[in-house]
Amino acid sequence: MPLRPEVEALIGKEFRCLDKGFVRLVDVMGDDAAIVQAARVSYGEGTRSVRDDRKLIRYLMRHRHTSPFEMVEFKFHIKLPIFVARQWIRHRTASVNEYSGRYSIMREEFYVPDPDQLRPQSPHNKQGRAEESLPEELAQTLVERLRQTQATLYAEYQALLQHNLARELARINLPLSSYTEWYWKIDLHNLFHFLRLRMDEHAQYEIRLYACTIADIVKTVVPLAWEAFEDYVLQALTFSRQEQYILARLLQGSTLSEQALLEVGLLGREAQEFQEKLARIGQHLIDE
């Protein structure tokens, strides 16, 4: 199927990520029309009334009819640090061909974080970094140190190769910051799932950057599906059974109290998450 010009223009283009990585769309099969086409097979004669593609796509997304979204397929060429690749590969419903350090000599390319990204351990979040950076001078020093270590490790790698040590062994002390690359093929439904998890603020900054770059590509390829994904998934808010109790009272005019939260069992981090959701809802009025 011929691609729309704006998609054609994306193919092969390198979008830089981090200091030396990139995302490159290699090929794509299908678009918004392919989603609709597959969905309509299910409906046969009985569905004359759903005329509008956008309406149908939004209906499918809202009701989690996911199979038509599997009918669009993306293939990317991605260059990324190994520690990012290790998070990425956990998404199992994709096809991957990765550069092999057994066959080939690893290149001298390592991820050096921007000093601005050198942040302290988050005080609230066991798995993340804080909002503010380390003091500028310290950050500069540490970045320099990371860079020197990488240079030393690569020199050692080369020395081992010169002693004719097998590549598969010579590489074992190369760092997780080493860049690798791969071809990655995935369907739109599973890509949306990947994006939801990896664009999330709890995802590590480095993989989030790749996810956002991919999101921009996806937006161009399937604009209607993307819009539906944003409205019904990315920006949607989900309230648990307990949170609904409180919401019911708030809608009746009560004000939020510590006591009320406790009564339904909302405490600690969970209570805080609930208040963040309420704040996000309130934000809509301000945004107008």
Add this chain to the structure above:
Amino acid sequence: MPLRPEVEALIGKEFRCLDKGFVRLVDVMGDDAAIVQAARVSYGEGTRSVRDDRKLIRYLMRHRHTSPFEMVEFKFHIKLPIFVARQWIRHRTASVNEYSGRYSIMREEFYVPDPDQLRPQSPHNKQGRAEESLPEELAQTLVERLRQTQATLYAEYQALLQHNLARELARINLPLSSYTEWYWKIDLHNLFHFLRLRMDEHAQYEIRLYACTIADIVKTVVPLAWEAFEDYVLQALTFSRQEQYILARLLQGSTLSEQALLEVGLLGREAQEFQEKLARIGQHLIDE
């Protein structure tokens, strides 16, 4: 790992579904403790503070950390009509061994719906049946007719076999109401996904019955995970970006108006779904 006595008591027990079907738990691996055990591997030394299993399981469910739920595995023996099997098999992340009509003679067992279940096409829902039944006498007549057709078809099947027609061909005019059976093995994460879709009011009544039977078994095997699943998934409510606009105004004291819904693009079925969600929230106050 030894099973708890109440789980042991479930193994092998036949739970009837529909007129001739059943669900039977054949084996199970793991329980709530297995979920916690796997999750704790991820946390290593850094997680002394999450002491409580229930708290950890709820945290995992709330944040959609799904992999620890994959560590529990269920194996069922199920007898079900073929049209139900065809909906069921769409869940691909499971292992199946089904009775084969090529190897073996199909048995004279067909699903005959309860007259009470003979309902008109739903006026609102293109894929479902209405709430009320057909007139009792008509329903009786139609059920009788279904039963007779099934008897005729089985007699014909036997006649074809007596002419020595290959089983794989003799069966092709057997109806979708024929019972089949299979072994079905699935992990808890994927089982929860199956249950969420198949316990839903939009699922066909017949498969919903099986899903509810399985849910009762799951509740006994992993009571803490089940409770979390109910609170954060089954009974959770999700609001789209558009719905949040309205919600923000309602929380400020505005009343719901057709106009406001239209302004944010909520119309038709989508507007109605929103109002149903509000009603469900309001229900919590009444339930108290």
Add this chain to the structure above:
Amino acid sequence: MPLRPEVEALIGKEFRCLDKGFVRLVDVMGDDAAIVQAARVSYGEGTRSVRDDRKLIRYLMRHRHTSPFEMVEFKFHIKLPIFVARQWIRHRTASVNEYSGRYSIMREEFYVPDPDQLRPQSPHNKQGRAEESLPEELAQTLVERLRQTQATLYAEYQALLQHNLARELARINLPLSSYTEWYWKIDLHNLFHFLRLRMDEHAQYEIRLYACTIADIVKTVVPLAWEAFEDYVLQALTFSRQEQYILARLLQGSTLSEQALLEVGLLGREAQEFQEKLARIGQHLIDE
């Protein structure tokens, strides 16, 4: 990526299967070059010597390096009887959108086998039909009977719909010979696996016909990969440890004896399968 003209010419073309079914290639992503392109990512600088695409593809197939074959994707529109669809859907690594008998009215289309295909149960093979057909007159009679039953069943379906019975229930006595249709998307590696199993002589004739039709399409899209698949998989012969003992003696000049087979534990059907493999090897000399 633009398609080669001979592939372009295939897109959308309906290839008839059985009396009323078809296979139609809807879209395809990639070709032989896409396999090579993905494989080369793994090799980086270290692989200057593998210059030839054909040679590389054959190497990948021979050594079961399957991931580059996942980089080619096919989407088909297929119309097929439900009993064939039930065998087909067992291949889980594919995406499917099927016509829904809940949403839509089932069409009056049923598979009526060719009288020539009405064959007795196979005497050797519990799951198959014999080589020879039933007597011609009997076959004609039985075909007519199948056709009449189908007409009766469809009339009854229509009657139930006229009584306004919900579509999801009215259909339950429709036969397994009813035609359905679906969109089916699968990558080349998994498609090869499907073809290996479904082109096999043990597969039911009806699904084999579809598999062979798809094979012809695949041959045009990826000629080099197809050739390698034929040489190293489809027409390959595998010998068990026990069979290798016998083979060793035959290569030394011994003649095959019942006694020798028994000694290594080859008896019954397994011994026969071994002799069939030897015959297939001998056939190569005659074919020259």
Add this chain to the structure above:
Amino acid sequence: MPLRPEVEALIGKEFRCLDKGFVRLVDVMGDDAAIVQAARVSYGEGTRSVRDDRKLIRYLMRHRHTSPFEMVEFKFHIKLPIFVARQWIRHRTASVNEYSGRYSIMREEFYVPDPDQLRPQSPHNKQGRAEESLPEELAQTLVERLRQTQATLYAEYQALLQHNLARELARINLPLSSYTEWYWKIDLHNLFHFLRLRMDEHAQYEIRLYACTIADIVKTVVPLAWEAFEDYVLQALTFSRQEQYILARLLQGSTLSEQALLEVGLLGREAQEFQEKLARIGQHLIDE
């Protein structure tokens, strides 16, 4: 289901792999009987004749009826170097929970190869190491160097943590030789596939060691399935279409000639692989 005593005895036992790694069977569901039980569902009444479990299991393996083997499930706790984990995770049909370097502090544990394993790049095989070791003294020196680098890197990691750099960043220069651990759950069919690929002589020595350790556990849990797997898969030999031509002539009494190989297109590495297969077959006579 209660486990057999020899399986019970395996649960929880740590089998050491490499210098600091291990494999530990955490739980298992099913055994040889579970395979037979599931397969028999498919056969219903028509299969009285297959009485013997061993015979049925061997039949299933021989004919690649893989689904009954999916009915047995294994859960392992494994400690392994990251570069091994990266090969391992490519097997997508398994469930994994891995130690997280974002949540937790990485431990000071690195893989130090045995000096005997420090081997030159293989002269024939682009991805492997040679048979013979490096000179003993050189090997000792290089091992010592690897160890020192690891110590230095861990000291640097600790320094970064002391500057309060977020764990997710402090770890990026840790080497691929760092140990990680995970829970890994997989069914027997997919485990057999993993073992076939990872026990192969082309797999890297380090992962092969883990595969062989797991194989020993599997043998104890499902002895009949293991025996069938060895006879029909692990030790089986497959001959391509081209190789069959030559085999046909050899069985007729011809002797192998360069010329004959060339005529059918067997040259270079492929011709050599064929001769290795013939040698393996001949070996059977010597082994007797």
